[in-house]
Amino acid sequence: MAGKAGKTLPTAAKAGAEVRPRRRRKDARPQELTAAALALFVEKGFAATRLDEIAARAGVSKGTLYLYFDSKEALFKAAIEEGVLPAIEAGEALLDEYGDDPVGLVRGFLRAWWEQIGSTAYGGIPKLMFAEAANFPEVARYYNEAVIQRGVALLRTAVARGIASGVFRPVELSVISPLLISPLIHLATWRNSIAPLCGAGVDPDCYLETHIDLVLHGLCAGKKPDGEPR
Amino acid sequence: MAGKAGKTLPTAAKAGAEVRPRRRRKDARPQELTAAALALFVEKGFAATRLDEIAARAGVSKGTLYLYFDSKEALFKAAIEEGVLPAIEAGEALLDEYGDDPVGLVRGFLRAWWEQIGSTAYGGIPKLMFAEAANFPEVARYYNEAVIQRGVALLRTAVARGIASGVFRPVELSVISPLLISPLIHLATWRNSIAPLCGAGVDPDCYLETHIDLVLHGLCAGKKPDGEPR
DNA sequence: TTTTAATTACTGACTGGTTAGTAATTAAAT
DNA sequence: ATTTAATTACTAACCAGTCAGTAATTAAAA
Numbered sequence: 001m002a003g004k005a006g007k008t009l010p011t012a013a014k015a016g017a018e019v020r021p022r023r024r025r026k027d028a029r030p031q032e033l034t035a036a037a038l039a040l041f042v043e044k045g046f047a048a049t050r051l052d053e054i055a056a057r058a059g060v061s062k063g064t065l066y067l068y069f070d071s072k073e074a075l076f077k078a079a080i081e082e083g084v085l086p087a088i089e090a091g092e093a094l095l096d097e098y099g100d101d102p103v104g105l106v107r108g109f110l111r112a113w114w115e116q117i118g119s120t121a122y123g124g125i126p127k128l129m130f131a132e133a134a135n136f137p138e139v140a141r142y143y144n145e146a147v148i149q150r151g152v153a154l155l156r157t158a159v160a161r162g163i164a165s166g167v168f169r170p171v172e173l174s175v176i177s178p179l180l181i182s183p184l185i186h187l188a189t190w191r192n193s194i195a196p197l198c199g200a201g202v203d204p205d206c207y208l209e210t211h212i213d214l215v216l217h218g219l220c221a222g223k224k225p226d227g228e229p230r
Numbered sequence: 231m232a233g234k235a236g237k238t239l240p241t242a243a244k245a246g247a248e249v250r251p252r253r254r255r256k257d258a259r260p261q262e263l264t265a266a267a268l269a270l271f272v273e274k275g276f277a278a279t280r281l282d283e284i285a286a287r288a289g290v291s292k293g294t295l296y297l298y299f300d301s302k303e304a305l306f307k308a309a310i311e312e313g314v315l316p317a318i319e320a321g322e323a324l325l326d327e328y329g330d331d332p333v334g335l336v337r338g339f340l341r342a343w344w345e346q347i348g349s350t351a352y353g354g355i356p357k358l359m360f361a362e363a364a365n366f367p368e369v370a371r372y373y374n375e376a377v378i379q380r381g382v383a384l385l386r387t388a389v390a391r392g393i394a395s396g397v398f399r400p401v402e403l404s405v406i407s408p409l410l411i412s413p414l415i416h417l418a419t420w421r422n423s424i425a426p427l428c429g430a431g432v433d434p435d436c437y438l439e440t441h442i443d444l445v446l447h448g449l450c451a452g453k454k455p456d457g458e459p460r
Numbered sequence: 461t462t463t464t465a466a467t468t469a470c471t472g473a474c475t476g477g478t479t480a481g482t483a484a485t486t487a488a489a490t
Numbered sequence: 491a492t493t494t495a496a497t498t499a500c501t502a503a504c505c506a507g508t509c510a511g512t513a514a515t516t517a518a519a520a
Contacts, residue, residue, distance in 0.1 A: 023488090026495070043364045047277035051480065061497050063482085072480065131361035133423035134273045144424050171444065175437040179444060182416035183409050190408075193363035194374050207405040214401065214409060218448030255469090281506065291471045293508085302506065 030068050030078070032058045035121065038079040042124030042192055046076055046132050077139055080129070083122040087147045090116045091154055102162030106180065106219075107212055109155060114184055114208050123188035130189075152177040159219070168219040183211045260298050260308070262288045265351070268309040272354030272422055276306055276362050307369055310359070313352040317377045320346045321384055332392030336410065336449075337442055339385060344414055344438050353418035360419075382407040389449070398449040413441045 036057040040049045051072060055062045069075040090112055098105035117123055125143075133140035155177040162168035187207055195201045255262075266287040270279045281302055285292045299305040320342055328335035347353055355373075363370035385407040392398035417437055425431045 045275050045277060045361055047275060048365055064496055127360055130357055130419050130423040131275055133427060135278055137427050140424055141427050144428060172436055172440045175432050175440050178416060179413050179441050182413045186412035186416060189360050193360040194370055197363060197367050197371050198374060202405050206402055210402045210405050211409050214448040215444060218444040294470055
């Protein structure tokens with residue numbers, strides 16, 4: 001299919017003929033391997049991704065992979081976990097910043113998610129988790145509890161406070177978080193699936209700001225949703 | 231798995247006990263096979279689904295599969311196409327019904343999508359298409375043009391009319407359709423991935439109605455979004 | 461109707477290509 | 491010289507796709 005491939009990226013040897021460098025970088029390898037693995041798992045799925053391919057993208061041979069990971073499955077788990085910590089940390093940081101400003105917290109959460117997760121390489125993880133949930137139920141459960149449910153709780157708290165303080169009108173709290181975040185997940189998924197096949201999709205910033213504007217208008221009912229419009 | 235097998239040649243059939251019917255149903259087979267295939271592709275992905283598994287779920291042997299489909303890929307395409315026609319037809323029908331009632335059309339579209347697509351077996355197709363887009367770019371392009379872009383255009387037209395008639399406030403039309411539909415796609419994807427792993431998720435009806443309520447409040451700005459609240 | 465022939469739907473053991481994982485080997489670093 | 495990072499060559503298992511053969515059904519002959 002893909003086809004051009006060529007060599008395996010000889011890391012730009014100085015000049016002479018094709019001498020492969022064969023560098024040794026024990027400490028940097030795991031990161032490089034999980035990054036390559038994540039990109040390919042997101043693009044093609046777990047089963048359709050060949051270990052040779054992952055190794056080639058990371059600039060090593062397949063055997064090297066097994067110096068750092070016990071199995072393909074272990075590599076998958078490591079690649080996912082790589083994206084879990086940043087997501088959690090980013091979420092926690094927000095509570096400190098917008099602790100008692102519901103409108104700012106909702107806006108900040110959505111913008112921060114897109115900036116730090118959705119628009120980065122981690123933006124492919126939701127698509128990957130949804131696709132592989134049945135094949136890796138434990139990983140999916142872990143991801144759900146460690147990342148999704150935490151984010152959901154954070155958003156729900158923000159909205160609950162907004163309702164309590166009269167800024168937001170009453171809405172069903174049990175469904176509000178997925179309603180707020182799903183357009184962003186959808187955009188991230190889109191960019192990691194269909195978008196590469198057709199030229200020029202929607203503008204992410206416009207999409208994001210329109211979403212924020214729409215839901216804040218919806219939440220605030222009659223009153224205007226105060227705060228800087230970016 | 232099955233494993234009774236026994237010897238190599240099952241010529242001895244008279245035993246009387248466990249001989250399966252081996253019914254002949256030439257006309258019903260393709261449907262049964264695509265339905266089984268779709269369910270398994272949605273659950274595990276294309277590459278991770280074994281043809282033996284699909285055949286077993288449809289109650290036939292793997293050889294039979296090849297009487298009706300040329301290859302695993304052909305079966306995949308057939309399974310997707312199976313879900314394309316209903317989606318298109320459902321969309322077209324709506325324009326006739328709510329041709330000049332923007333609020334009703336938006337509400338009707340979202341409810342109809344969930345009822346006729348999202349909550350059915352076809353509800354797994356978006357997840358499947360996103361996951362396999364890079365592996366089957368032609369199928370993904372076809373699905374995008376035949377289904378997604380049509381639905382997007384339909385929704386955009388509805389909102390544009392609403393703005394023109396003063397019912398909706400002005401919003402960015404280029405992003406409004408995915409913003410309206412993505413929470414539903416997300417719910418359908420959720421139910422076909424993580425939900426089966428954890429007991430009791432959100433209530434689909436509550437989720438759907440809250441979404442409709444929220445976006446219509448957002449679109450209508452100050453004024454109330456008239457119409458029956460279900 | 462009963463028997464026999466022809467056809468059709470289906471089966472499951474087999475094969476050949478593919479690939480995750482391993483063992484033997486080489487090269488760099490200390 | 492010894493240790494360790496990395497490569498290469500290999501193996502065992504798996505699975506899409508095939509095909510020789512079997513059971514069910516239909517048609518024709520007796």
